[in-house]
Amino acid sequence: MRYSAEKLSEEKVFKDPVHRYVHVRDRVIWDLVGTKEFQRLRRIKQLGTTFLTFHGAEHSRFNHSLGVYEIVRRIIDDVFAGRPEWNDDDRLLTLCAALLHDLGHGPFSHSFEKVFDFDHEDFTQAIVLGNTEVNAILKKVSPDFPQQVAEVIAKTSAKKLVVSLISSQIDADRMDYLQRDAYFTGVSYGQFDMERILRVMRPKEDQVVIKKSGMHAVEDYIMSRYQMYWQVYFHPVSRSAEVILTKILHRAKQLYENNYSFKNDPIHFYSFFTDKVTLEDYLKLDESIIMYYFQIWQEEDDGILSDLCRRFVNRNLFKYAEFDPAKEYKKLAELTRLFEKAGIDPEYYLVVDSSSDLPYDFYRPGEEEERLPIHLLMKNGELKELSRESEIVDAISGKRRTDHKLYYPVDFLEDESSEKNIKKQIRTLLEINPRVGDDESC
Amino acid sequence: MLKDHAKLMQAVLVSGEILGRKKLQKMIYIAKKVSFPFHERFQFHFYGPYSEELTLRVEELCNMGFLNEIKEKKGGYFQYRYTLTDTGKEFLSLNEVEMPFLQDCLEDMNDQNARFLELVSTVLYFDNLSKEEVTDKVFTLKSSQRYTEAEVDEAYAYIEALKEKTKLQ
Structure with missing residues (x-):
């Protein structure tokens, strides 16, 4: 059996306080979790110095990376599978990129990068493409697979739909860290109905869009981002x-x-x-x-x-x-x-x-094509930018603080x-x- | 204090006026890549290199009253026009920024259209790749812009010309 298609003899699960369980069936994913570069993420806090304010915020980038993987797995396997716009050949690529997206983070990343003038994203690329255990596993899938994963993480892949699952204005990365950071800091602001959002996500050409009926769940998510920034991240x-x-x-x-x-x-x-x-x-x-x-x-x-x-x-x-x-x-x-x-x-x-x-991505409607906004999928198939339909989002995104x-x-x-x-x-x-x-x- | 803010103010001052957020983003990115000391972090997004840090800093400058932002309706969308206010000029006179030749480079970029600057910034983003690979990236990642090989050549020539200007430093 090809390594890329190999499944574990029985499913492994990680108990997780946010998603209850993180499920792993793919051999490649299990092997990646076991690499020393991925295990290193256990020793790097997700929220840096925030534990000095919110004493519970001791969770690591390891927890978060598994969480992002799990959200992407649920979107692909439970929502996108079988839809004509989704190519299931991209499943493993998407899961690997989700799992490894933060691999290059160092200790207290933000301060380190500022003082020593480097970008952790460059180290993510270096770990995926360099002489590492992660690279050796990815290469077993195919010689160009590490490059494909690196490009998705760097957002320079031609597979824009895959990129948007991991990095867009409504992506698995944000959905995990908002809930996880809220859980570990003990605040109540980060709550939103993720299950509902996942159910209304649709693949549409180059991006993930949201069915109009899910707009209110997305409003909660946007509010949560706004509140978490001012109450936690920028405390x-x-x-x-x-x-x-x-x-x-x-x-x-x-x-x-x-x-x-x-x-x-x-x-x-x-x-x-x-x-x-x-x-x-x-x-x-x-x-x-x-x-x-x-x-x-x-x-x-x-x-x-x-x-x-x-x-x-x-x-x-x-x-x-x-x-x-x-x-x-x-x-x-x-x-x-x-x-x-x-x-x-x-x-x-x-x-x-x-x-x-401490740049944090508030929702931006992308009026001048700076960033791709969140698009709602209307019943007639038309796409509409979120803040044009939602007064709540319009109020937040139009107001600078x-x-x-x-x-x-x-x-x-x-x-x-x-x-x-x-x-x-x-x-x-x-x-x-x-x-x-x-x-x-x- | 606020050194990075002051550098952005200097950029707007020497440009006179910058029309469009997208254009502002690309101008600062290109200036940074050709060696001017801007510290905003850029990442590749759907429309090319983009910095949330820069967006926030511009918002801060507008809130402080140092930058003037005019929102104009243009067809089906809005466009933003940036100039430095008198208070901004006063602040800058007390917090001088030394970036020789910035004016020459930014004025040149300001004369280009946003579409071309998007191409130039994309070429610069992939400056670790060969020209052939960069061209391939442009055609796949920017397929909706329908850039031609001649335009890619023009972008390369433009980058070289800009670098020549900065070498005079």
Whole structure:
């Protein structure tokens, strides 16, 4: 029997808190789950620093990847199978791409990519196409199968319908992470009727469309995305942790460039510091390694690095103030000057964080063909863009909401053992009183 | 502060006016690929390279009152027109951005139509592939645009001309 068609002698299941069970019958899928590159995803949290705000958010990219696979499997096997627009020869390709779509994520991806200027998607490609266990399994299907999977994940495949199942404005990736993140954070915003959405999905030429009768279920999904962004993903306390994490990485890199002598060689970081990251180096990195360095860097002689690490490890985060760049940019310049005068390096301790620093895809109607919108399939076969039919979606997608915050270490500013008068000026400018920003919980 | 925002403001300032979100996306992507230091992350989408980060940043600039966005009805759809406001100009004068030759490149791109810029950005997205493979990608992924081989050649020549301009840096 061809490897691509090989089935396990009996179905394997993963117990899953979101989908109840993740079902695996295909030998290829089972083998991919067992690879070291896929198992590595167990050691990378899905939500990065969010666990410092929502203590339940310790779930991994491994959980999520299995979840995306399961949703795609249900769409293909339960809804699309037998429909003339769906080519069942694409089944295995779609399942593999769903399972592997996040394979290149590293620890605390967002901060790492920002500081060291790389894209995890490039590592996904490198793992699928390079000398890895994943590649060896995919090649057993056919020599060009790794390339096909890589192209679907990169969204550059000519099989646009397959791509849209995994990556579009209503796809398996989003449907899984919204529900999973809601479950593990404990919030109620991420709920929507996924079963209903799956039942009304239809393959239509290059895209997945939604039967008009399912519009209200999709409205719930769009609302859920909107709520989760503001309540969970862009939570100001998680952002504070992210700001500190980013600054730690910046500081370590700067120290290395200045020939600083670390007490323990940060060997896992060298290739990042020198911008020569190999796939082998990259795969060695996970969150335990990063946390190990943050732990030992607390003892470093460099005051900024050790302080930032202590803050991250012990959750002594920066406080924040609302910031309106248009009205307050002159105030920020003044604050920068005062921070310098007080001996608190503003480069590390006075940080503006904007909503665009954590891009999240709000629903966009694609008025100028920037992105393909969600299309509703009307009874007469016509396609209509969702926000033209739904007042709720129209209201959300037409309304811009952006946000900026100014982060600072309140404990430094309240320490009057030095530069008392300058710190008092800073506190006045930031309107700090003992309770402002004292937001320890979510 | 807000350095990445300031760079986008500079891009709009030197372009004078940018007509269309799609055009803005492609202009910044092309500028980034020919070595101007824009940091927005782009991914390949149905219509070519697209950055959600850029979209959000433009929204932020509009909300701040630094960018002016005019929505115009054009046939069956809407089109957006972007210019820098006076407040934006004032902010930029206090937060100067050094990108020599950006004006020359962006003015040139602004004179092209969005369809051609979509082709140029797609060619640049696949710059790790051979010209033959890129042409194949363009014909399969962009079949609805019906680009010709001559247009692909033109895109390559255009990219080289842009790179020449930046080499002067």
